Amino acid sequence: MAAWFTFTIAFSTTLLSQVCASGVFELDLHEFKNLKGLLANGNVCKPSCRTYFKICLKNYQAVVSPGDCIFGSTVTPVLGTNSFSAKDSGTLQGPIQIPFKFGWPGSFSLIIEAWHSPFGNLPVETNNPDFMISSFATQKQLGVGTDWSQDTQTGAQTELRYSYRFVCNESYYGESCSKKCTPRDDRFGHYTCTRDGQLSCLPGWKGKYCEEPICLEGCSERNGNCSKPGECLCREGWQGTFCDECKKHPNCKHGTCQLPWQCDCQEGWGGIFCDQDLNxxxxxxxxxxxxxxxxxxxxxxxxxxxxxxxxxxxxxxMQECDSNPCRNGGTCTTLEGGYICKCPKGFEGSHCEHNLLTCADSPCFQGGKCWEKDNGRSYKCECPPGFTGLNCEKRVDKCTSLPCANGGLCVLQGGMRMCSCRTGFLGQRCEINVNECVGKPCLNGGTCQDRINDYFCVCPAGYGGRNCDRVLNECSLQPCLNGGSCTGGGGPGKSPANCVCPPGFTGPRCESLATFASPDTGEDGFQ
CATH class of the missing domain: 2.10.25.10 (Laminin)
Structure with missing residues (x-):
């Protein structure tokens, strides 16, 4: 009765207590024929040949000789009697396997011996040649792969048909299964393996072992980093989607920055924090x-x-009546969209500009001479020196035209008018504003701004007072950033202000991140 059979051979080899390669030689026995039920010595098996096999795998030999099975060996159970096929056996669950823990050499020698078990279905540990049915030996070149190689061995009384191959175990690759690659996705790496055992990084990872995340495209390599793909985490002092925008000093009002914690004033603003409005x-x-x-x-x-x-x-x-449009003592009344003049007795016109008197009325005082106008309907008085007015009724006041500018007071002296100027102005009409900055009152490099009868000093750092003559303690301005402590700062002639920076920061005001040389790459990095 024919029967299919498969079985597993466990063989392990340890090299220096370290696995250098991993693969398995697989042998699949298909069919064995012993039509006459004979032993190798010509005797007949009684009642029939209960057949099992001894497998010996060894290094390649031009002439295969007995000896140690260097690559491995195994003995099968009884698989059938006389002639049989493995298909119907059901004894084993797969092909024969001889595992390797070292590199596959690419060639081998194989000895397959068929033996008779005289005492039942259990194989007998014996080398008694009287129980041997047949022995086959072959040597082959064999590359690693999943395809099966077919072979048939024929003896004097028997025939064996079988196939074989060598495959790498999981995570091993290459021509000798000596290249190990185990896919992983953890903190030690993020990759799969190619067919030749090379690492292939998962999307978003890079590096020798795919352990470095690829940050968001455009993320500043100097100012940002990431702990997982697609991130852009800004270092201290930087902000923005790509960490390319510096952070200004938190007290900066109208300024910008090129580096973290700076405050560069916009046009028209001044002061340490750009909070002084100069425009x-x-x-x-x-x-x-x-x-x-x-x-x-x-x-x-x-x-x-x-x-x-x-x-x-x-x-x-301004109201239209504020310009005193009514003449000759007329009274101005403001109306919606204009004004109206109420004229005194003897005058008429929209501005009370017409005199109703004539020279016959002797209107000119102080001996003024009267001249008729408009064919006698009006007149004009020619006043004597020192008098004025329509009827020469007013003494001449040379200050009535308000000749003095900037609040100057007009006074008459000996018939001459003069302007008495307010403090801070001079000139015949008080039209000149005295520049109080001419005397350079601002000391220690202060900038002088002229005012009316006054000046203002814009002092440089370290000085104060009306004339920048008072030395300030520069540390009181809190110039040190990022937790730095200020020492000195007494002003000129004394120890200048100095910032003692905390670990991780540097610069005159502790405004910059400190760098250090990486022990692995020698390149600058951030603390």
């Missing part, structure tokens, strides 16, 4: 109705109004 006119535009604005110092300004407007910011529209 109030541009930033706030306080002057209204077309007025002209002039900066007069930090946070101060002056508006020059167009005609018809008044007020600090030229926000008040």
């Amino acid at each position: 109030f006119c541009t930033h706030h535009r306080p002057c209204l109705n077309g007025a002209t604005c002039m900066n007069t110092g930090q946070g101060s300004y002056t508006c020059t109004c167009l005609p018809g407007y008044t007020g600090v910011n030229c926000d008040l529209e």
Whole structure:
């Protein structure tokens, strides 16, 4: 009765207590024929040949000779009697396997012996040649692969048909199964293995062992990093999607930065934190109705109004009666969209400009001479020296035309008018604003800004006072960033301010991240 048979041979070889390779030689016995039921010596098996096999795998030999089975050996159970096929046996669950723990050499010698078990279905540990049925020996070149090689061995009375191959165990690759590669996705690596055992990084990873995450595309290599693919985690002092934007000092109001914790003032702003408004006119535009604005110092300004407007910011529209349009003592009354003049007795016209008197009425006082006008309907008085007015009724006041500018007081002395100027102005009409900065009152490099009868000093760091003559303690300005401590700072002639930085920061104000040389690469890194 024919029967299929498969079995497993366990064979292990240890080299220096370390696995250098891993594979398995597989042998699949298909069919054995012993039609006459004879032994190798010509005797007949009684009642039939209960057949089992001895397998010996060894190194390649041009002439296969008995000896040690260097690669491995095994003995099968009884698989059938006389002639049989493995298909119907069901004895074993797969091909014969001889495992390797060293590199497959690419060639081998194979000895397959068929033996008779005289005492039942158990193989007998014996080398008695009287129980041998047949012996086959072969030597082959064999590469690693999943394809089976077929072979048939024929003896005097028997025939054996079988196939064989050598395959790598899981995680081993190469021509000798000596290259190990185990796919992983953990903190030690993130990769799969190619057909030749090379590492193939999973998406988002790089490095020799695929242990380095690939950060978000565009992420600054110097200012950012990542712990997993697609991230961009900013180092201290940097921000933005790609960590390419520096962080300003937290107290910086109107400034920018090129490096972390800087405060570079925008135009029109000053001070350590750019919070001093040096251009109030541009930033706030306080002057209204077309007025002209002039900066007069930090946070101060002056508006020059167009005609018809008044007020600090030229926000008040002047009434038409404010210009005194009514003549000859007429009374002005403001109306919606205009005004009206109420004329005194003897005058008429929209501005009370017409005199109802004539020379016949002797209207000219102080001996003034009367001249008729408009064919006698009006007149004009020619006043004597020292008098004026329509009827020469007023003494001449040379100050009535308000000749003095900037609040100067007009006075008459010996018939001559003179302007008495306010402090801070000079000139015949008080039209010149005295520049108090001419005397250079600001010391120690301070910048002088002229004001009306005054000046203002913008002092450099380390100085204060009206004239920048007072030395400040620079440490009181808290110049040190990132937790740095300030020492010294007494001003000129004394120890200057010095920042003692905490670990991880450097720079005059501790504004920069410290760098260190990597012991592995020698390149700069961040602490």
